[in-house]
Amino acid sequence: MFSNFSCKEERSSVSESNIANQNGSHPNLILTQNSVSKIKSQLGNVPVFDATLAAVKQDVDLAIKAGIDVPIPKDMAGGYTHTQHTLNYKNMQKAGVLFQLLEDEKYAIYVRDMLLEYAKLYPTLNRHPQERSYARGKFFWQCLNDSNWLTYTSQAYDCIYDWLPKEQSDYLNKSFFRPYADFLSIETPKYFNRIHNHSTWGNVSVGMIGLVMDDDELVNRALYGLKNIDIDNNALDNDGGYIYDKDGKAGFLSNLDSPFSPDGFYTEGPYYQRYAMYPFMIFAEALQNKKPELKIFEYKDGVLLKAVDALLNLTDANGEFFPLNDGQKGMSYFTSSLVSVVDIAYHYGNQKPELLSVAKAQNAVQLNAAGLDVAIGLRDGKEKPFIKKSMELTDGAKGDEGAVGILRYNDDNNTVGLVMKYTGQGLSHGHYDKLSFSLYEDGEEVIQDYGLSRFVNVEQKNGGGYLKENKTFAKHTIAHNTVTQNETSHFNYDFAVGSNNHSEKYLFDASNPNVQIMSAKETNAYPGTNFHRTMLLIKDAEHKKPYVLDLFKISSEKENQYDFPYYYFGQIISTSFDYKAEKNLAELSDKNGYQHLWKEAQGKAEADHIQFTWLNNRTFYSITSATSNNDDIILARIGANDPKFNLRRDPAIIISKKNTKSTVFASIIESHGDYDPVAEKANMAYSQFKAIKVVVDNKAYTALELEFKSGVSRVFILSNGNAAKDAKHTLKINGKNYEWSGSYYFK
The missing domain is CATH 2.70.98.70 (Beta-galactosidase; Chain A, domain 5)
Structure with missing residues (x-):
């Protein structure tokens, strides 16, 4: 079963890569051997972490009891097959963590058996039968959801990698995961090589599985994108390696450079910033653990950490995101992906105590070193209010x-x-x-x-x-x-x-x-x-x-x-x-x-x-x-x-x-x-107002009079062309002189 591989594994020899191949024992992405040991030593003594672990265990135990179901893809979003494949990747990610923290092999067996079912199904699939998307996936109607699947599943695979017999990991690498990464990137360039939240997920999914397999070619592909790529693989250089896009038009780093402002605002709006922050932060966490020389949390003056603060501030008093641009109302920072984002930001961002109050409201943590730090901070009462200010x-x-x-x-x-x-x-x-x-x-x-x-x-x-x-x-x-x-x-x-x-x-x-x-x-x-x-x-x-x-x-x-x-x-x-x-x-x-x-x-x-x-x-x-x-x-x-x-x-x-x-x-x-x-x-x-009147409007000034029913009146005057704080202005309105410094007068 594991001897005849249908895909030839390709390795890059790109000379300008600044990423060293750091082979190491697994897990080494989101969980590491050191963090697993530390977590085990604290179990039973960190209430929020313990409660989250218990809830995750209950979910996965029920999933194991229900049995493995890997249906042939058929439905759009919300349909049975779509929903089942989504449950599968989430349950696998959780099961991988449980295997590491609880040392119960039933969780590793569950992940392994699920992966083997997917590996058996994958070669039989063409693109998804629903033709709505510009980039149809394999398990889902769009590559975006396939990248969700691979991003989460990579974490599960990392957790059981050393437990698997080498012939099984080799089989999964060569016959499933490498072809899948190629499908999401070189076979679907219009999806992978964009500046967009879709491409962020694509980049991250390829990079995450590359990190698991110690495949630096995939990691480079994720970071920099690909040039002149099409489904005939015309992007190979003279040495057989892929040509990386270093001109800032594709890849994970370009998706950090372009859509984010220096303040951390994401140009698509807070709803999609919320959606993109999970892959941004989870890949950054994996890179920090596996490739610390990249100093990813320092990239662009620490824009990822700024982005978390910006996103939390783009919410109303209930934590729901302002629906600027395309945005579904009701989405809030209580979504599970933002639990991970807040924890990672706390862990790698100088442990800002204001983030603990958000984590306390979320009442859950990520089951890794970042989540443990948050849980310890909450246990020790270190949180301070996250006060949303004008900005x-x-x-x-x-x-x-x-x-x-x-x-x-x-x-x-x-x-x-x-x-x-x-x-x-x-x-x-x-x-x-x-x-x-x-x-x-x-x-x-x-x-x-x-x-x-x-x-x-x-x-x-x-x-x-x-x-x-x-x-x-x-x-x-x-x-x-x-x-x-x-x-x-x-x-x-x-x-x-x-x-x-x-x-x-x-x-x-x-x-x-x-x-x-x-x-x-x-x-x-x-x-x-x-x-x-x-x-x-x-x-x-x-x-x-x-x-x-x-x-x-x-x-x-x-x-x-x-x-x-x-x-x-x-x-x-x-x-x-x-x-x-x-x-x-x-x-x-x-x-x-x-x-x-x-x-x-x-x-x-x-x-x-x-x-x-x-x-x-x-x-x-x-x-x-x-x-x-x-x-x-x-x-x-x-x-x-x-x-x-x-x-x-x-x-x-x-x-x-x-x-x-x-x-x-x-x-x-x-x-x-x-x-x-x-x-x-x-x-x-x-x-309580009687009227509002426009009393002056010209190129230089606009003045309004606000009349209260109490008899009080106020005047607002805006300088339309000079907003300087030290600018001095004089304006006569109805025989009365108004003098002020700055852009406006209100009294």
């Missing part, structure tokens, strides 16, 4: 492609988070929504970003893959809280154009917790039109809670239609404007996302300001907006032209200005009062 996270490899701004206000009674997106496009998962924002209170969405249109791993919904509405609605500008011009999405929904442009930071200042400000400009979304959005999070004596001041300035060379939505949740309570409800619903327009919006009602502002109040989660909210008499006010709802009910039926209020050149949208968003259904009592159900 700006730059985008782009050099940090010069815009940013995400996060303003937060925290006290004992209230937590508010304001997120503004002024980034680059975000690769293929990017949405066309420059200068959009979302607002959170106590972890609940107040003004929402729609996120992606997909039911991940729900087979009934397009096999768990992206729904067509992701492209026809969720990515379009009108689906976000920003301005759409002439019912056309930013960059005319052109990926190449969008990818070549980004917004520009103008101002970010959170030094005063009571008046925090962020401001950015977008000059490329529409030819001849410039956008400048400024958002403030303000806490003053007149308000129990912070409120948001939103200023969106538009400068254009010609007349346009501007549509500005706010996507809220809940029940309309009152409006200051009259509207007519539609008896027969119709979509707003026929393309660019508008075709998915029902027009439920429409009215005219007929005033210099409007007010809109709604109730959600027993809390009252109001938007007070400066308007012109002829502005249309549209009450809309998502769901038109959606016969399969793939979209959520969420409401929006849209302020629409027609035949307008330059203009300003200015609004106040406030949370006020609550409703007690038991006492049937409404408390502070009315807005």
Whole structure:
């Protein structure tokens, strides 16, 4: 059975490789012989580790009792075969760890028998029968999931490698794992040689199995990618070795260089940063153990460790990631992959005690040296609170492609988070929504970003893959809280154009917790039109809670239609404007996302300001907006032209200005009062603002007046062209002189 191998093993002689072949006894990737000994000495004395180990043992014992099932691949995501192969790789990884820590051979036998079943099945398979993916896998409908399988299975294989008879490990290496690594890389270059989270998984899976087999050619392939590669293996050099891509366009290191900013922000957005961080960190941990000379955690000024901090800060008060770009709501740092990421960051990042509080909330650890360190730190009470503060996270490899701004206000009674997106496009998962924002209170969405249109791993919904509405609605500008011009999405929904442009930071200042400000400009979304959005999070004596001041300035060379939505949740309570409800619903327009919006009602502002109040989660909210008499006010709802009910039926209020050149949208968003259904009592159900007015708007300055019902007025003035802190300004408004230093005045 083990003597006739169908694949000739190839070894590289690439001279420029800086990786030394360090053969050593297994395990030596995520677990090492030293860490296994240390863990065994601590068992029974580290509560979180012990509890995690017990839970893992229970899971794997049940899997062993159920028996091995390696079905012929057939289904899309969420289907039986997809789910079973996913369970298999997760159970194998766990079983390998249990074998090392508990020294019970039943776990090694389970992994071995499973691997032999896969090795027997693999040569019989063509690419997956489901043809949806651009890169179909073997066991799964896309190579991405095959790389998940190999990344986890490599860890299991490492744990039983020395236990296996040499003829079995040789057989698995030559007849299964090496061909599988070749399939994911040289046979699928459009998957492997990209800058994308898919390729990160591909690179890591090939690198991980290369580390297990002490195959430096595979490790180099993972780190640097391949040049001029096709399925005919035309990338061989004169010595028969593969030509590595050293020009920064492919491979693990390039996927560290390009998508991550110096601040650790991942350009695809936090949902996919969460997904990519596991392979990034698990491979880094393996490289640190096996190839410490690479100093991978120091690469790009320690960007991997910075990325963990950035990712944890890209969450609301409940730990759920902000759904920027393609992002499924509800995903949080409680996912199992982030348990590993937090542990690794703690272990290799100077054991920051703030990470322990996240690990404590996760209530589980990785079963290796990193997890043990975390468990010991928790046992010894070393944790400190991980306080999410206001911050700006730059985008782009050099940090010069815009940013995400996060303003937060925290006290004992209230937590508010304001997120503004002024980034680059975000690769293929990017949405066309420059200068959009979302607002959170106590972890609940107040003004929402729609996120992606997909039911991940729900087979009934397009096999768990992206729904067509992701492209026809969720990515379009009108689906976000920003301005759409002439019912056309930013960059005319052109990926190449969008990818070549980004917004520009103008101002970010959170030094005063009571008046925090962020401001950015977008000059490329529409030819001849410039956008400048400024958002403030303000806490003053007149308000129990912070409120948001939103200023969106538009400068254009010609007349346009501007549509500005706010996507809220809940029940309309009152409006200051009259509207007519539609008896027969119709979509707003026929393309660019508008075709998915029902027009439920429409009215005219007929005033210099409007007010809109709604109730959600027993809390009252109001938007007070400066308007012109002829502005249309549209009450809309998502769901038109959606016969399969793939979209959520969420409401929006849209302020629409027609035949307008330059203009300003200015609004106040406030949370006020609550409703007690038991006492049937409404408390502070009315807005505390009387009006907001635009009192100056020119090239140099924009000034707003905020009128409170108490009789107090405040003035906000923004210098539109000079954000320098030491700049001095003077402006006369209605006969009164205002003088200040810095970018803005608020008093």
